[in-house]
Amino acid sequence: MEFDLIHRYFTQPFSGLLGEHIQTVPVGIGDDCAVLQLPPKHRLYVSTDTLVAGVHFFDDEDPVLVGWKALACNLSDLAASGADPLGFTLCLSLPSINHDWLNAFSQGLLACAQHHRCPLVGGDTTGAGVNLQATITLSVMGCAPEAHTGFHRGNALPGDAVWVSGLPGLARLGLLFEFQVRGLLKQALRSEQLEPTLHVLAQVPEGLKDQARQALTRPQPRLELAKALRGVARAALDLSDGLSGDLAHVATSSGVQLQIHHQAIERLWIQAWPDLVHHSDKDSLLRVLSDISYTGGDDFELCWTANALHMKQHLASNLLHTSHQIGQVVEGRGVMVQAADDTLLPMQAHSFNHFHDGGHP
Ligand code: ADP
Ligand code: MG
Numbered sequence: 001m002e003f004d005l006i007h008r009y010f011t012q013p014f015s016g017l018l019g020e021h022i023q024t025v026p027v028g029i030g031d032d033c034a035v036l037q038l039p040p041k042h043r044l045y046v047s048t049d050t051l052v053a054g055v056h057f058f059d060d061e062d063p064v065l066v067g068w069k070a071l072a073c074n075l076s077d078l079a080a081s082g083a084d085p086l087g088f089t090l091c092l093s094l095p096s097i098n099h100d101w102l103n104a105f106s107q108g109l110l111a112c113a114q115h116h117r118c119p120l121v122g123g124d125t126t127g128a129g130v131n132l133q134a135t136i137t138l139s140v141m142g143c144a145p146e147a148h149t150g151f152h153r154g155n156a157l158p159g160d161a162v163w164v165s166g167l168p169g170l171a172r173l174g175l176l177f178e179f180q181v182r183g184l185l186k187q188a189l190r191s192e193q194l195e196p197t198l199h200v201l202a203q204v205p206e207g208l209k210d211q212a213r214q215a216l217t218r219p220q221p222r223l224e225l226a227k228a229l230r231g232v233a234r235a236a237l238d239l240s241d242g243l244s245g246d247l248a249h250v251a252t253s254s255g256v257q258l259q260i261h262h263q264a265i266e267r268l269w270i271q272a273w274p275d276l277v278h279h280s281d282k283d284s285l286l287r288v289l290s291d292i293s294y295t296g297g298d299d300f301e302l303c304w305t306a307n308a309l310h311m312k313q314h315l316a317s318n319l320l321h322t323s324h325q326i327g328q329v330v331e332g333r334g335v336m337v338q339a340a341d342d343t344l345l346p347m348q349a350h351s352f353n354h355f356h357d358g359g360h361p
Contacts, residue, residue: 005097006125009106010090014113014120021119025087034121036086042143044086045150047077053134058182063101065217066136067108073240074140075116075221076300080238082151082226083142085118091137095128116223144230151229151236151304156254160234160305162247162327165222166215167268168239168303169289172296174216176201177209193288199281200288208273219300225319229304232314236304242295244347246303247335257332258305260347262339264326265290294337294347305329 011029018028027035038044049070053059057066071088078085090109113120118140128134149155179185180201189197204212222238229236235250247258269289270276279285308325315323327338335347 002097002125005102006123009102010120010123013106013110017110017114017117018119018121021087021117025119025121028087028119028121029123034087034089036121036141038086038143041146043146043148043150045078045081045083045142045144046139047074047081048137048139049074049077050135050137052136055133062108062217063104064108064111067105067110068112068218069108070136070138071109071112071116071118071140072219072221073298073300074138075112075118075223076219076238076240078140078142079222079226079302080151080236081142081144082148082230082233082236083144084227085116085223086141086143087119087121088113088138088140090120090123091135091139092123092125093128093131093135093137094125095132095134116221148230149234151226151233152253153235153237153250154253154255156235156250156256156258156305156329158256158329158331159307160329161308161311161325162258162260162303162305162329163233163311163323164239164243164301164303164326165225165322165324166299166301167272167293168243168265168299168301169293169296170212170215170272171219171298171300172216172242172292173204173208173289174212174214175296175298176292177212178216196284196288200285203279203281203285205273205275211272215299219298221300222302225302225323228315228319229302229306232310233304233306236302239297239299239301239303241297242293243303244294244335245297247347250303250305251333251335254329255333257330258327258335259330259338259344260327260335262290262337264324265293268293268324268326 018025024037026037051057051070075085176197179188186194235254237246239246251258266286269286276282276285336344337347338344
């Protein structure tokens with residue numbers, strides 16, 4: 001497509017970042033192929049994601065945030081494998097050319113690329129033909145030493161502890177606020193969930209509300225943590241489908257059972273909302289919030305299994321501080337929630353499946 005458009009929104013704005021990576025990307029945008037140089041004894045990691053307007057983001061969503069998020073969710077896949085970013089490609093299929101949108105999208109994308117030192121190395125730009133929606137496909141490439149395990153989902157072992165970074169469900173809480181603003185809550189929730197959810201949204205303090213919005217709109221891929229977890233974590237993934245869906249992948253691939261401590265999840269919410277302990281409706285609020293953790297996606301936080309002692313010995317204190325032990329790996333199958341009285345329930349039965357579908361707009 002228009003050479004001028006590619007130059008204006010991609011080649012030119014990203015040229016500085018590309019120049020800083022001349023060792024690893026000797027040839028970037030503008031030639032037939034980009035050329036990437038792996039450090040000696042490293043392996044290449046590749047991940048691709050497509051975003052469709054109206055499906056994965058709102059049509060009228062701020063394009064700066066769309067740009068940031070498009071790269072952030074791809075980088076989160078690298079983090080989940082413990083790889084360092086090398087570069088990414090961008091394929092845009094556009095129904096029409098909107099210069100304001102492209103300019104803002106490019107800015108958001110560049111901000112994320114600069115923040116995580118990941119240059120744009122090439123791509124493709126086409127008209128969408130009869131398709132009415134824009135699609136954005138990113139492929140991100142990364143590398144890690146040959147000795148690195150890749151944190152495969154099948155690596156979890158009985159005796160490991162289950163860990164998360166941050167607060168799983170925070171982005172979903174942000175999405176619930178967004179749905180509320182757009183008058184879409186009723187459509188998105190099961191009818192019996194509407195009242196309890198509205199109650200939570202009305203009670204959440206401003207500070208936590210801001211954090212939830214940030215988690216939704218400016219997710220931070222945990223690349224630094226992922227690198228520090230090499231040699232420590234066994235199985236890892238990024239939380240894109242909620243604890244329930246994502247942990248099931250680990251349990252199935254590893255042939256183990258994951259037991260999540262309900263009180264640990266509640267503690268995470270209380271940590272983020274300390275006054276909750278004095279709230280007269282504490283129990284019902286916590287019930288909705290922990291359910292959001294179990295079923296809410298798009299957090300792009302990491303979840304991994306690792307020996308608890310290893311974690312304490314090898315992880316720097318700042319990273320250990322934001323890592324939380326939420327459960328354990330045992331012999332068996334499936335993902336269970338362990339209540340305060342030690343009773344076990346399948347996570348799927350425990351949580352009341354918050355959304356009709358994946359929760360996308
Ligand atoms: P080709 O005919 O080789 O596919 P194009 O005209 O599609 O070349 O693209 C010209 C150059 O611009 C290529 O190096 C390509 O990688 C790059 N490019 C095209 N679209 C994008 C984009 N959206 N982002 C980054 N680079 C792009
Ligand atoms: Mg092309």
